[in-house]
Amino acid sequence: LLIRVAVPVPQLDLLTYGVPDDVPPPPVGARVVVPLGSRVVTGIVVEIAAAEPGGPRIKPIRQLLDPHGCVPPDVVALAQWTADYYAAGVGETIAIVLPPNARGTRADAHKTRRILTITAAGATALTADRTGAPGSAGPDEPARAASDGSALTVKQREALEALSSAPGGVPASELAGRGIAPEVAARLVRKGFVAVHQERVDRDPFAAGSLAPSEQDGRRSLTADQSRALARLSGLAESRRFQVALMHGVTGSGKTEIYLRLAALVRSTGRQALVLVPEIALTPVMAALFRQAFGGRVAIQHSGLSDGERHDQWQRIRGGGIDVVIGTRSAVFAPLANPGLVVVDEEHDGSYKQEESPRYNARDVAIVRGQRAGALVVLGSATPSMESYQHAISGKYERIVLDRRVLDRPLASVTVVNMREEFAAEGPDQVLSRPLQDAIAERVQRREQALVLLNRRGFATAVFCRQCAGTLECPNCSVSLVVHGEGRARRACCHYCNYQMPVPRVCPLCAGPYLEQAGFGTERVEAEVRRLCPGARVGRLDRDAVRRRGALRALLSDFQDGALDVLVGTQMIAKGHDFHRVTLVGVVSADVGLGVADFRASERTFQLLTQVAGRAGRGDRRGEAIIQTLYPGHYSIQLACRQDYAAFFERELQFRRAMAYPPFVSIVNVIVRAPTFAAAVGDAAELAERVRIGTPGALHVLGPAPAPLARLKGEYRAQLLLKGRNRKLMREALRTAVADRPDLARRTVIDVDPLTVL
């Protein structure tokens, strides 16, 4: 018997192994331990007895870990589809769907604990002891000898009392905490008064303490909008046919309530729901809501869980004890038997795209999963991606609109501050404009809260020499170093390769003494807010601030509890969280991201500004947003202020059509790495030529050009951009182009449907 196995090696396709006669035939999805070169690895069975022996001589598998399967076959197939679509290796893709720890060779690794419970004999003895010798055993009296075998010492009686008052028994690990010595417990066990049994414990990630939903008053009644949406979506879910619905609802319109009710409906038909959220930080809130409705039959899956927690959750899902899975990107591969509903919340969010191989977009994989399962796929967003909205108006997706906020709360009022005028009036060093300063101070005084957003980390964005006009650059990457910290603690850091150095006192190029810092990031904004509002309690939320485990949760709950007045941060503060005391959102520079030459720059800016403005005024007080910009007339900014999605879509669509970008064409971004610039460009040129020859006229190949980051981590990079309508053709052309150049294949990064070409 021959099997085809996916092994966790990026460049390898399926490999064929033999199954010895004394081993049962492995099912698809089972893990097998196989020899690979001089190593031994764990792979997944993908096909049975299929292919003719390919390549060198076939080796037998070492061990079959799961005679009854592990990964469900349809999830294996989904991973295969993903690998193919995104031009990635099968093995590295299947590695995502594996339960953690599965690389190890143990078939199962459940944590268990010993539980002690009082037996019937123990209860009888305790009663007899109480009635037989009331109060006769003083604290100092020596323990009575157990002459008849049922008499109890003081310690034993205390232990039995403690156990009898614990209905579920007491875990062995907690005995000491209840004043029960281990030798006492052991004696009681020998007497038969106490029973010990092993209990499997699922390490429960919920127990880690989730942020409670702040305004949770049980079953809320639905708005008219919500009822209409729910009625239509329920009809689709009940049809048991595949359908995608785009739920376009302004922030605060109550999309989550609809997910909850749809999940309940789907559960009543015996199927499960899969709910994807863009960020780990959003899972606890979503999970808490679902737990209220579904109790323990809710699992979460994301990379922030410990291996043990993930493993337990995975096993519970696969075992069929779960109705709802909530998770981030990789949860799209959760081993649910029969999903009837797949929700992708904030579907436009870039976090759904994995920025390393396999470069899949979980939103799109979710749609394929829904298609194969005959499920309803609900994409929710206040600012849908251009692609999804296009499908919705073309009728390919069902379009559901929620344009009223619950309780009819008004959207924030938005003010745009033209920073050119501010600079003219206040000087070019202005970080916070007068209107924003005043608005923050006012919030602090009124004990309300403010969010201040700047999508750029660090203190200063560059170190600049006034003498030679040079800037401090990373030695490994073609970017300038960003200053972190102030005073003595200043360091210049590369945001791409993590290179760091102290900020020099003289220019390393010309030895000139006139080094200046230019530009600013979140650290500088934090300092400015502290300077302007001395009494204010200010926190900062960005990747640097939450590097420590638990720091994110602590910051968010401090802000939620009102222990902070102002929270400064990157886009991390713009996502999801429902802060009810926030009445001001300030955007320090709406232009970060607009200046870059990326085809999605306007879309991202519009989404970010719209989302962040929606953060203000979720409580009963009206919110205000102040947006600082150098381009007050830019359509992304103008239309985000008016929260006019439809107008933005039309405007942006013109640009995409004119420049031939998605959703009008599909694109594949190709980066070729090499030790020298010439080699990178040369290889990219050869690749481009081969693709052009292989597909005459069917697609456009742009490039080669130096990649936007021409040098990264010490390597040079050249870029190609493929545009066409047929993704399959593009993938195949690339595949054949590198087929006889394995070295080149290894240095080539292929990104199908990139979110950014930078």
Add this chain to the structure above:
DNA sequence: AGCACGCCGACT
């Protein structure tokens, strides 16, 4: 990705 084999510098 690992982990081999493989061909040239500074050490016991």
Add this chain to the structure above:
DNA sequence: GTCGGCGTGCTC
């Protein structure tokens, strides 16, 4: 004379 640098090449 060896130990070891990491440059190519293979893994059913």
